[in-house]
Amino acid sequence: xxxxxxxxxxxxxxxxxxxGEIDVYTAPKLREALVDLVNAGxxxxxxxxxxxxxxxxTGLGVLVGGLKRVRANDGNLRIVCTQERLLKIFRITGxxxxxxxxxxxxxxxxx
Amino acid sequence: xxxxxxxxxxxxxxxxxVQVVRLVAVSLARLHGVPEDVVExxxxxxxxxxxxxxxxxxxxxVDQPVRLGxxxxxGLKVAVSDGVALPEASGDEAxxxxxxxxxxxxxxxxxxxxxAVMALLEGLAEQVSVxxxxxxxxxxxxxxxxx
Numbered sequence: 001x002x003x004x005x006x007x008x009x010x011x012x013x014x015x016x017x018x019x020g021e022i023d024v025y026t027a028p029k030l031r032e033a034l035v036d037l038v039n040a041g042x043x044x045x046x047x048x049x050x051x052x053x054x055x056x057x058t059g060l061g062v063l064v065g066g067l068k069r070v071r072a073n074d075g076n077l078r079i080v081c082t083q084e085r086l087l088k089i090f091r092i093t094g095x096x097x098x099x100x101x102x103x104x105x106x107x108x109x110x111x
Numbered sequence: 112x113x114x115x116x117x118x119x120x121x122x123x124x125x126x127x128x129v130q131v132v133r134l135v136a137v138s139l140a141r142l143h144g145v146p147e148d149v150v151e152x153x154x155x156x157x158x159x160x161x162x163x164x165x166x167x168x169x170x171x172x173v174d175q176p177v178r179l180g181x182x183x184x185x186g187l188k189v190a191v192s193d194g195v196a197l198p199e200a201s202g203d204e205a206x207x208x209x210x211x212x213x214x215x216x217x218x219x220x221x222x223x224x225x226x227a228v229m230a231l232l233e234g235l236a237e238q239v240s241v242x243x244x245x246x247x248x249x250x251x252x253x254x255x256x257x258x
Binding site: 021023024025054056057058060061085089092093094 | 126127129130133151154155158159162165166226227228230231234235
């Protein structure tokens, strides 16, 4: 089971492209990456989950934790997701009201 | 297609094993005629219930395995049982105990997990029943077969 992360800066934004499965086993790796970015002063994050095959509540918890951390520094965390099965998870848990969910990285980093 | 089937698993409480449980759940859902567009719901819900139980065992230093029972044909029923004692309750009261219990607090500060887990179970499974007791919590999830 693997989770891979590819991080790049686009202007004021840092884009974290995630591939694989974000679950109870792999989510700590994503948490660590988001914490490291915030500690490095990157407060405007885009988490691109277009390459994610599976996302569970632990993964959602890590994303919410990341959002709290960047907001504490007047930053933001936006999600890029067009996969219906993942969007369904955000909807069921009410997180579509919490996250700005964009259909592309370009849209997420615009403004 | 088998009319009745029983598969039981004892899972050592390790997060790495939850993926294995998800794979078994998906295989059995397909075997017992759960519609393909619902199989993804089975994967996520059974994974959530198992991950919750594994986390409960780890938090309470319970070494015994998490138990899963799969009953198929037609459709699939999955029972996930942990060994962490709670007061005896069923239904909404049992859900309230799970949400209020220590499992609502993750070792890290990121936990929004317990409300999300219950929302996902109720949102993804066609039938959900929760029973808590001195021998632990039992969550049963069910899906029907396609027509």
